[in-house]
Amino acid sequence: MPQRRAVPTLTTLCLQNLAQHMQSLWVKDYSDNYLDEYEFRFLVGPFNDLACGLVQELLQLLGTSRRLSRAALHLLLLPHLRQLSLRPCPALVNNALGHLIVLRCQGLTVLDLGGCGRLSPSVLVDLAEGLPHLSRLGLAHTQANVQVLSAVGSCCHHLRELDVTGCKKVTPRALRHLGYDRLARTPGCPALRVLLARDLEHTGDGDMVAAVAFLLLALPCLEVLAHSALPDALRLLHSQQLDGTEDSEGFPSLKELVQGRGAAAEGAPLTLPLRQLEEVEEDVLSTVHAVCPQAEEVSVWLGDNPGPSGLRELPGWKSLSRVTLGCSGRHGRAVAEVLPLAQGLGTRLHTLTLHGFSCRDPLSLSTLLSSCPGLQSFSAELEVPPDPHTHDEPPEEPPAPPPRWATDLLPRGLPRLQSFSLTLAGPVPAAHRPVLSSTLASLLCEAPQLQTLRLLAVPFPLDSVLEPALARPALRELRELSLAESRVSAGSVWLLLGSDGPLRRLDLSRCPDIHRRDYDSFLQTVRKQWLDLDITWE
Structure with a gap:
């Protein structure tokens, strides 16, 4: 390969x-x-x-x-x-270098200063004022403060993307200065579409929620706002109970901004052009949907209560194509509960990510994959609980000869799938293994565009799962393969090395059936044949 x-x-x-x-x-x-x-x-x-x-x-x-x-x-x-990233070398970046950038590189459109914590706020102000053509600016984990964001809002009129992640000096007041130029009485950064503001210092949750709501109203083109207070800000705007949100520093009130967005009439619905929503609680999905009907990507935290839930709201989003679901309670929700969502979105669903789900029915995974044939990326961390109807299982003995699994569990295939990742937590009951093995074998045979494959901590042998795909061959586009902590033999690795394809990265970390002598032999073959392949093992 x-x-x-x-x-x-x-x-x-x-x-x-x-x-x-x-x-x-x-x-x-x-x-x-x-x-x-x-x-x-x-x-x-x-x-x-x-x-x-x-x-x-x-x-x-x-x-x-x-x-x-x-x-x-x-x-x-x-x-x-035109583009300069100093993120790889923050130790070399000081105030003198910042002045030099302003002096020499006034045509920059992209500047990434992520992690450059030695640059003082005054130098960051000079950079914002002296580089008027910036369309993307990275200030993550820097000393950015209210003066810096005020300069960005006033001077960076072409800015489309801004990252202030981890900037502990960015306060609610600083965010208001970013969204509104008090001197010009106009929105700051009128072209801003993406604002990443995770992990800021919280100085009063109410102030931060109001500041995030202010940004949502003041920035007309904003499509992505990554901040933990976003769901609460959307709930505030949906309720339209905006009394007490006035600001005494010359900023317009939320009511004034709402009127400026065309929702002047009492009770008129307010909608925002947000395309990406993070960390939405299940019980506020309907509210978020009402305010952000154009969302294309959403991540939702689910509670422990199964049955009818806010997940029914998701298929109503006409543009939704990327979904992340996480279980925040003690007990993971069953994969089967995602089936109505997958069936409702159908071919519209391009990316699906699951965290903390339980695969109680071994057929639920193959049924889920069959329900969304338009998938381009799938990632899941699943727990397979023991079957309460079975007694304690005896220690597993390796089958001889290896079984041949069915490869027809995905009748429509996954013709657009490019990335697949599956992590299994805990032991897998023997009754589940044949169905899960057949599901994986079917996937490998019916996903011709697969480029990245991660099968992590799979406790049952994968040799017979990989064999049908390698025999056809089906993995002709595979570039990255990770089998970390999974059971795979050296024989399967040799089959991978002998087949055709563009494989460049192979991760065999902590694979119990791969030993040092195997790893040394793999590396020797890579060197002798001058292969463009990086193999990891430990």
């Missing part, structure tokens, strides 16, 4: 050569003569003629090879640079 390593392109070889010689020539000259003279603008070298994308690729190459230094970073801050 793995392919031979491709011959490096001429572009790659040139960049590698440039990275190899930068330290001994241009970086050394710059360090010796100009490093601390921040008014010095340029040093002529071959990197000056590189296109924007190649400069970014060279920065990445220097970073991965641990050759990126402060001097090399200075040299590559070129005027024609």
Whole structure:
């Protein structure tokens, strides 16, 4: 399945050569003569003629090879640079470098400063004010505060994506400044579509809920707002009980903003263009649906109570295609409870993720997969409880010869599936294993576009599950395979190594039937045949 390593392109070889010689020539000259003279603008070298994308690729190459230094970073801050990510090297980023970015790279449209905590708020303000063309700005885990977000809201008129995750100085007041320019009396960041604001310091839950509601109303194009207070803010707006939410610092009230959104008449429904909703409790789904009817992705926390629930609300979302369901109670909900949802969405459902569910009926997994043939990605962490009608099982003995499982449990197949991940928690009763094995065998044979496959902590042998797909062969597009903590033999791995396909990553971590001698043999074959394959084992 793995392919031979491709011959490096001429572009790659040139960049590698440039990275190899930068330290001994241009970086050394710059360090010796100009490093601390921040008014010095340029040093002529071959990197000056590189296109924007190649400069970014060279920065990445220097970073991965641990050759990126402060001097090399200075040299590559070129005027024609359009995208710059400093997330891989936060230790090299200081206030002087921030000033240098403003001085040299005023054409930047993408800037990621995630984790660069040494940049002071005043320098972050200078960056927001001095880079007017930014469309994407990453400030996660920085010293961003009210002054920084005020500058972003006032100056970054083309900004479409902003990340302030983990910024502990971002308060409710800072969020209001982001959403509204008090001096111009206009919305801040009028083009903002994505705002990631997870893990902020909570200074009064009521203030934060009101601030999030303010953002939802003030930013007309907002489609994604990742914040834990979002469901409560949506509930507040749906109730339209907005008395007491006025602000004394010159910001418009929520009532005024609601009127500006065209819901001036009392009782008129308010709708927002949000496309992605996170951490929605099951009991508020109907409220959230009423305010956000255009949602395409939603993650829901379910309680312990089975039976009729808010899940019935989900098929009513006409654009919904990505669903994540998690069980927050002590007892996991049964996979069978997801079937009406899958059947209601049908081919519209492209992504389904399940956390903490219980596979009490072994046929429920195959029935669920058969109900949504349009799936592109499926991920589930399932517990298979013991069958109360069976007695304690004797220790398992390996079957001889290995069984041949049915591969027709998915009659319509999964023609668009690209990613499949299944984690099984705890032992699997013997009565469940044949059906689960046949389900997995059917999946591997009937998913021709599968690129990523993860079968994690599967306690029963997978050799007979993999065999039908390898015999056809069916896994022609597989690029990543993880069998961590699962039972698979060295023989199946050799079949994988001998088949055709683009496999590049194989994870055999903590597989009980793979030993050191097997791993060494795999690596020797990869080296001898010059295969482009990374194998992990421990």
